[in-house]
Amino acid sequence: MASITKRGNKWRARASYVDAKGERQQPSKTFDTKREATEWATKLETQIIDGADINAGKLTFPAYFRNWIETTKQGTVRASTYTRYTTAAKLIDKVFAGMIMEKLTTLSLQKELNTFGETHSKKYARDILTLIKTSLRDAYLDGIIKRDIFTRLQPAGQVVDKGDNFLNASDFTKLQDFLYSKTDEMQTRPFYIMALVALETGARLGEVQALTKADISENHLTINKAYSSSTRKVTEPKTKSSVRTIAISKRLSAVLSDFFKTTGQDNLIENKMSTGRVSLEMQDLVREADIQPIHFHGLRHSHVSYLLHNGVDIDYVSKRVGHANVSVTLQIYAHMLKEKELAQDELTLQVLDNE
Known part of the structure; x- marks a missing residue:
């Protein structure tokens, strides 16, 4: 349940719920008006009822990605495929370090992808982007991110001419x-x-x-x-x-x-x-x-x-x-x-x- 209290000239909304790990969470936020506080609390309660993890949006993208592969891929894909995911996670740790899930935008992601592409092949960039899009699509469906920030992302990389890899x-x-x-x-x-x-x-x-x-x-x-x-x-x-x-x-x-x-x-x-x-x-x-x-x-x-x-x-x-x-x-x-x-x-x- 959420509570609305007045603190000086401000209004503070606080919700209370038990997360999936059984831990008590009490997110709160302060507003100028009671109406804003009530709207925020109502929206938050709806998300909680729908099963959304309210605090997941505060995770960094690298942390979310690692949790995502451990939860959805471990034991469900071939061992060699899972290794590919964990290798990608190490790369994402470096490329998207410190980027918070709820603050991600298409532009901020694309900027880092462009930088990554300056030193990697376009094929490799495309493979990594596929994993990124899949994880963010799940985050969108789970309500962790509030809008589609992944569809318009494009791979950026160097086109490497390896010649014909087949015999005449x-x-x-x-x-x-x-x-x-x-x-x-x-x-x-x-x-x-x-x-x-x-x-x-x-x-x-x-x-x-x-x-x-x-x-x-x-x-x-x-x-x-x-x-x-x-x-x-x-x-x-x-x-x-x-x-x-x-x-x-x-x-x-x-x-x-x-x-x-x-x-x-x-x-x-x-x-x-x-x-x-x-x-x-x-x-x-x-x-x-x-x-x-x-x-x-x-x-x-x-x-x-x-x-x-x-x-x-x-x-x-x-x-x-x-x-x-x-x-x-x-x-x-x-x-x-x-x-x-x-x-x-x-x-x-x-x-x-x-x-």
């Missing part, structure tokens, strides 16, 4: 031939077989490292788990659509069969590799095979590019690489599809011109 058709077959020539060395250098599997299946790094002997059957490979380098554990894959069984070539099936038979191991990769080591191994592979520089994930992109280049249906490709739907594939590989469209335009004109 010539380099694809060149790397393919190189890796098949190294089958006798795969036992001592397992990165060769990791790269070959990624190139011929489009599997992600974590999916490749989690493969076992039981996942390989005649001319088929089942992907139903993934290794996380951040938690160093094998867990469920990235999404439900990531669980899939795909056809593999007879050559790859034979190489995998011989590898498991020769090594006698159940896991494709017994000693899991960190992302740092994979990066170094990939740099060496690029030099050895004499192909254009790409990252390990570029093997997945190369797989998709090569299939599309050779006329494989995009719906099939989308399912093969574990995308949720074909629109994801279209979005990621729009540049490749545009090149193919231009080539088809040229072919069409040649046909119509009878050339």
Whole structure:
């Protein structure tokens, strides 16, 4: 209940309630008129009845964000995903230090995002902003902030030109031939077989490292788990659509069969590799095979590019690489599809011109 008392020429409104932790809270505020004090007390009582945490608005944004991920994400997302949230929390501690929830505005947030973007890539800024918007949307729904201050926020960052992270058709077959020539060395250098599997299946790094002997059957490979380098554990894959069984070539099936038979191991990769080591191994592979520089994930992109280049249906490709739907594939590989469209335009004109 709220009480209104006169103190000199002022009026003080005070409310009393027990918060979610069972602690007694007594927020108060002084006004020039009794009417203002009554209106404030009535509004406050309505919020209390609706279950709002009145004092939550006085938290700093970093404190709220940490409480938000501990309450809504811990135990409900994959361990590797939760690590991503906690990493973001450390960054938010620095970028938005001291900013109070109830005083946040779109402009104040955007100003800090712009400063952050001066030293970070736009992609990274966009990823962080997604988490920020999600947390603030929950704060808005819970009545902690009183208006939508997040929808108009924009990522600010440096556009980094990393070049094409996929191989052209010539380099694809060149790397393919190189890796098949190294089958006798795969036992001592397992990165060769990791790269070959990624190139011929489009599997992600974590999916490749989690493969076992039981996942390989005649001319088929089942992907139903993934290794996380951040938690160093094998867990469920990235999404439900990531669980899939795909056809593999007879050559790859034979190489995998011989590898498991020769090594006698159940896991494709017994000693899991960190992302740092994979990066170094990939740099060496690029030099050895004499192909254009790409990252390990570029093997997945190369797989998709090569299939599309050779006329494989995009719906099939989308399912093969574990995308949720074909629109994801279209979005990621729009540049490749545009090149193919231009080539088809040229072919069409040649046909119509009878050339």
